[in-house]
Amino acid sequence: xxxxxxxxxxxxxxxxxxxxxxxxxxxxxxxxxxxxxxxxxxxxxxxxxxxxxxxxxxxxxxxxxxxxxxxxxxxxxxxxxxxxxxxxxxxxxxxxxxxxxxxxxxxxxxxxxxxxxxxxxxxxxxxxxxxxxxxxxxxxxxxxxxxxxxxxxxxxxxxxxxxxxxxxxxxxxxxxxxxxxxxxxxxxxxxxxxxxxxxxxxxxxxxxxxxxxxxxxxxxxxxxxxxxxxxxxxxxxxxxxxxxxxx
Numbered sequence: 403x404x405x406x407x408x409x410x411x412x413x414x415x416x417x418x419x420x421x422x423x424x425x426x427x428x429x430x431x432x433x434x435x436x437x438x439x440x441x442x443x444x445x446x447x448x449x450x451x452x453x454x455x456x457x458x459x460x461x462x463x464x465x466x467x468x469x470x471x472x473x474x475x476x477x478x479x480x481x482x483x484x485x486x487x488x489x490x491x492x493x494x495x496x497x498x499x500x501x502x503x504x505x506x507x508x509x510x511x512x513x514x515x516x517x518x519x520x521x522x523x524x525x526x527x528x529x530x531x532x533x534x535x536x537x538x539x540x541x542x543x544x545x546x547x548x549x550x551x552x553x554x555x556x557x558x559x560x561x562x563x564x565x566x567x568x569x570x571x572x573x574x575x576x577x578x579x580x581x582x583x584x585x586x587x588x589x590x591x592x593x594x595x596x597x598x599x600x601x602x603x604x605x606x607x608x609x610x611x612x613x614x615x616x617x618x619x620x621x622x623x624x625x626x627x628x629x630x631x632x633x634x635x636x637x638x639x640x641x642x643x644x645x646x647x648x649x
Contacts, residue, residue: 407585411593414582418595419602421575429572430603433515433543434610436570440515440541441469441611442620444648448473448510448540449604451519452528456545459601460608464627467608468644473516475504501530505538512539517604520544521580521596523551523564530558532567544568545600547576572607574599615649622649 450473451457457472516535520528523546532542544564556563565571574596581591615622623644628637
C-alpha cells in the first residue's frame with residue numbers, strides 16, 4: 403500500500419514528538435517548575451523567537467498563562483531609492499547595542515525567564531540576547547535543535563551557539579536542515595519539524611507550570627476561550643486579575 407503524504411507527515415511528526423517526550427521530559431519538567439517558581443514571585447516568561455511561531459503561539463491562547471509575554475523589537479529605515487534598493491545591505495555590526503537598547507526598554511527583570519528560540523542557534527542575535535538577558539539576572543532557556551546546531555559554525559563574535567550559552571536547553575529534535583520528510587521522486591526533504599515541536603515543548607512547559615502552581619496552592623491567571631458564552635467578560639476579568647496580582 404502506497405503511503406500518502408498525510409501518512410508521511412503525521413508519521414514523521416509523531417516520531418519527533420515521541421522522541422521529545424522520551425528524551426526531553428526531565429528538562430521540560432525542570433523548566434516548567436522553574437516557571438512556576440518565577441510566576442509565584444510575580445516574574446514573567448518572555449519569549450524571543452527569531453522568525454518563527456512562538457511569539458504568537460503562546461500569547462492570548464485559551465489555556466495559556468498570562469505570564470507569557472512576547473519579546474520582540476525592530477529597527478526600520480524608510481529611505482527608498484529605486485536605483486539602489488537592489489544593492490546588498492550588509493548586516494549591521496552594532497546588533498549588540500540594539501539588543502541592549504531593546505532589553506533596557508523591555509519588562510525583563512532579574513528573576514524572570516527568557517525563552518530564546520532559534521532552530522540553528524548559530525546566528526548572532528539569539529546568542530547575544532541570551533548573553534545579555536543572563537547578565538540582567540534572567541534565566542535563559544534555549545529552544546533549539548542541538549543536532550542541527552552542532553554541525554554549524556557560530557556566527558556570534560564569541561563563536562558560540564545558543565545551546566552553548568543558555569542556562570537550560572530544550573532540544574526540539576529537528577534534524578539537520580529541519581525538513582524531515584523524504585518524498586519519493588523529489589530530491590529535497592519537505593516539512594520542517596521545528597515549529598510544531600517547539601510549540602509542543604512550550605505547551606508542555608505551560609502544563610507543568612500550572613500543575614506546579616496548583617500544588618503550591620496558587621491559582622495562576624490562565625486564559626479561557628474568548629469565544630465561549632461570557633468569554634469576553636471572562637478574559638477581561640482574568641487580565642484585570644493578573645494585572646492586580648502579578649501572577
